[in-house]
Amino acid sequence: MKVALLGCGVVGSQVIRLMHEQAGDLAARVGAPLELAGVAVRRLGRKRDVDVDPALFTTDAEALVARDDVDVVIEVIGGIEPARSLIVSALSKGKSVVTANKALLAEDGATLHEAARAGNGDLYFEASVAGAIPLLRPLRESLAGDHVKRVLGIVNGTTNYILDKMDSTGASFTDALEEAQTLGYAEADPTADVEGFDAAAKAAILAGLAFHSRVPAADVHREGITEITATDVASAKAMGYVIKLLAICARSDDGRSFGVRVHPAMIPRTHPLAGVREAYNAVFVEAESAGQLMFYGKGAGGAPTASAVLGDLVAVGRNRLAGTRGPEESTYADLSVHPMGETVTRCHVALDVADKPGVLARVAELFAKHDVSIQTVRQEGHGDDAQLVIVTHRATDAALSATMEGLRELDIVRAVASVMRVEGDD
Amino acid sequence: MKVALLGCGVVGSQVIRLMHEQAGDLAARVGAPLELAGVAVRRLGRKRDVDVDPALFTTDAEALVARDDVDVVIEVIGGIEPARSLIVSALSKGKSVVTANKALLAEDGATLHEAARAGNGDLYFEASVAGAIPLLRPLRESLAGDHVKRVLGIVNGTTNYILDKMDSTGASFTDALEEAQTLGYAEADPTADVEGFDAAAKAAILAGLAFHSRVPAADVHREGITEITATDVASAKAMGYVIKLLAICARSDDGRSFGVRVHPAMIPRTHPLAGVREAYNAVFVEAESAGQLMFYGKGAGGAPTASAVLGDLVAVGRNRLAGTRGPEESTYADLSVHPMGETVTRCHVALDVADKPGVLARVAELFAKHDVSIQTVRQEGHGDDAQLVIVTHRATDAALSATMEGLRELDIVRAVASVMRVEGDD
Structure with a gap:
């Protein structure tokens, strides 16, 4: 041969x-x-x-x-x-x-x-x-008799290395990137990795296999990690979370469409993906009969x-x-990719607010107006340092975005200090 | 069809x-x-x-x-x-x-x-x-271009449930087994699980696939978990270890044979397998090019x-x-299974000893005589409660067994309180 x-x-x-x-x-x-x-x-x-x-x-x-x-x-x-x-x-x-x-x-x-x-x-x-992680063959063959509901994983080693460094040493994004470049984990032009293009391409491939549909790369919602600050990482840490760049492919509740997205998210430190350090990759697959499966290993390297x-x-x-061929591309289900706005997720928001009575009521009213239910709210600091830290229940991304927009326009909100999706604790 | x-x-x-x-x-x-x-x-x-x-x-x-x-x-x-x-x-x-x-x-x-x-x-x-964990297909197909060195895993949910309960609640083996039976995790006659027969059968299948050889079930060294006491579990915990029933298939250093064994072992709490709770299964595969891979999920259930x-x-x-067949059994390598005595492992030993000068020297001398090198030794208690806790470096199982035999015959050793292999920290 x-x-x-x-x-x-x-x-x-x-x-x-x-x-x-x-x-x-x-x-x-x-x-x-x-x-x-x-x-x-x-x-x-x-x-x-x-x-x-x-x-x-x-x-x-x-x-x-x-x-x-x-x-x-x-x-x-x-x-x-x-x-x-x-x-x-x-x-x-x-x-x-x-x-x-x-x-x-x-x-x-x-x-x-x-x-x-x-x-x-x-x-x-x-x-x-x-x-090296056997992932496509298991999805395409081992799970061919099951109904995949969700794929959630860390599929880019470079960004995981950077975020892990930021988490463990308190480094800034720039410093962590520089270290990754020195060690050969990041390329001289790191755009494809840090802006999420690499992970988005992988998410499109995974979603196609998981849902037996064709997934154009352009349908993948993509956000990178360049905006993540040492403060974001530290405040996630203080709350028992860690920030990871996740690729998420999830079927809608009615099963007729699915979402594919790549963005940074906070996950609880108790989640198995939270323990994925350095440049390692790991992917969770959730199937109706098989339950939760995890695959872990080296995601790159010669x-x-x-x-x-x-x-x-x-x-x-x-x-x-043998004169035969392996399984062909399977796209019979032909499900559509729903827009990011229809994706259901949760949000962590930090607001710099005026420290006066009635602030929480006005903020809560705005969340309610957009049908976003609040899970926890915590006030930190006083006076000019007053900050409201809010974690929402599950809501559509569109409703969450509209809420953030509304918050930016509230006179009592001096700034929306950070917004981060929360995954992995449902 | x-x-x-x-x-x-x-x-x-x-x-x-x-x-x-x-x-x-x-x-x-x-x-x-x-x-x-x-x-x-x-x-x-x-x-x-x-x-x-x-x-x-x-x-x-x-x-x-x-x-x-x-x-x-x-x-x-x-x-x-x-x-x-x-x-x-x-x-x-x-x-x-x-x-x-x-x-x-x-x-x-x-x-x-x-x-x-x-x-x-x-x-x-x-x-x-x-x-449900895709494991055989990855071994047989995804890793067909690689050289598997070791497979190490938790492949029996019943025993993992029991050991996890003993670890988290301090329960005895009998109590934990009873709870597992009540919850349906263990059968009325638990022999196949707790004596390691189920895990041994799986180890034989895994070793056959990993090493492209035929592995008779009788060649699997098998020890169950019925002798493990709450004290063993507690003392492992105190040292930062957890006891798991492991299936281990490992190639010898010269690559010409391999060992297949199922026995309880202490693994460090930082090892990814240590976090496998309840009735879950997880398997590590170590291959020359792919490095370390882990597969995790539900190992049983309808x-x-x-x-x-x-x-x-x-x-x-x-x-x-398609008028074709999948890959056939692959046994071309035809490697032999070496006896347990040739397996290289480490040991944790607790000895009840007489509390008098020269005890450690006599014990150390015995280890040296069998060419077993000691990594750490710690004396606990005094007088009639004096105990020496020893962790060895890597040695053949035969040398370790001979050492244990010798210890039992030393007049200064009142009893060999426990012997447990240590895995997962090399």
Whole structure:
């Protein structure tokens, strides 16, 4: 079985190493030896830390993918183009593809799945979400006889590292980001991570699998962590909460639609996700019969991601030998994604207020007007430092937003100091 | 696609309910409607809480399994016979089988796998270990490109419930067992759970998948939890540890053999498995590239187990429609199981000793003689209450056992009050 590798970076070089080191095991598990047919790179001659015949390197990825003797193509270039064209080209020629490309799958998964169907090949992508953690296969196969209600997880290691540092050391966002960059947990341009784009792409993939529907990346509500201050983190801590960037895919109560969102949220310190430290990932899946399941592990890195890629490689290799394909994309349910406003959530709000009688009554009246019920309210400080800290019961995001808007206009409210959603304690 | 169900107890009745309630979803996911062809029970006429045509019930399981129109057989009777004969009969007629029967798989998996191969059908058994937690499929497929080093987990909910109660309330084993029985977490005859037989069967299945070898149930070293006292639990707690019944499958350092064992062990309270409460299950998998993964969820119960059964049903249904089979049993590595004596572990020992000079020197000398290195030693109490509490470094179980034997013969040791292995802090 001949394998073409597109990309030889952090993940690609580990794929090469492991294909070499584990050749015997992989052959036994697939039922045939795997042979590296070529490695497409952007520049030849660059010094690479891989033990591979230099003749295998090529800059002509399109020609490599088109070779008749290539059975499986592994794509670890990332990004939209040329990855999409290369994958479609490979699939349309009947080859199977293993990819770790979450951005492309979220952006244009339909095109890839269509090409796989047309070419009668496999498209596997376990490595695209949560690195080495087996998550897509369990959702797609193990839970195929169940009814998934909610997926809630930490799927971006960079932001978890930053938030964990802020929580454990009291560091500011900027300082924690800088440390993450120094340690290689964050890239020089951290936008994709800290603004939630990476997590949003993964959320779209997870929601599609969980709810058997197609989820356009644009339908994912996305908020990053750049606005989170050391004060937010400290005040969450004081209340027994920790702030995490969560990806949440949840069916509506009537089951006819679902929401997909990525945003920072406060979760109780007793919640299992609260204990997920550093750059680790963890995902909760709640299904009607199975109940709550959790999956935990390393969400990124060369070797962990390569482990997921090779697991897929063994699977598509077996399928090809058996003359069959794995399960296709399942979108029969065709549920719609409801707008963020319809999402039901809870809110933690800190208000700088004038310290005079009647303030709480006016604030409470405004919440009531928007049908948002208050769970707890606490006054802190006095005089110019007076602050009301309010935690709401569950309400639609639209009602919560309208309430925040109204609060900003109240003359007795000097400032809405912070607003944060609360998850994980229902 | 016609499905025969063998058994209509806690799991079987949930399978019937879910096949009915989720008929539309299951049909869409399989690609064809699933129809219940019959339900084999021991006695007809018994009142059952299932919504099913009474004409489907039969006491002639063998005839049901043999029917030409039956495609898939679900076995949830449990036990060795008649389950084995029925499964073999179904497989040899080319049908696919989904089973939750850990005891049978551990006892005689080879016969079942052989029958599946000969009949060209599928044998799926995700529900046999850790109920709804997707664990076998991740081991067998997601990690097929990796090198599993160790599987360490809590795979029996009954014993975890008992030990958790003992830890949180200080109850004795007998009282905690009684409470578990009252709540339905333990059976009237709790032997299979508290003596570790259930966990040992699961350990054999996990080790087989993790190490691509056949693991006879008899090769699993097994110790139960009946000897654990409230004092053991309290003294573990005082040291920052908690006692759990663990199933451990670990490759030897040279990779040529592995050990499989089930026994109570002390683990640090900071270990993620320490937080697994009540009847929950959780399993750590440590693989060379993927690193540490954890899977957590409900390990038993009607609906969770039925969820796993139905996931397998969808998979084998898809395979039949595609005219193919899932991955076969993988035993190519053919590693041997090493005896318990060769297993490397650590030990916590409490010794009632005479309170006089030179005791520690004599005890230390004995440890040294057996090449067991001491990590910490602490003397507690005085006079007749004097106790030495020793925690060792890693040593072979044989060396540790020989040391314990030697301690019992030392005149200055009045009694070896407790011996417990320590895991999870290396």
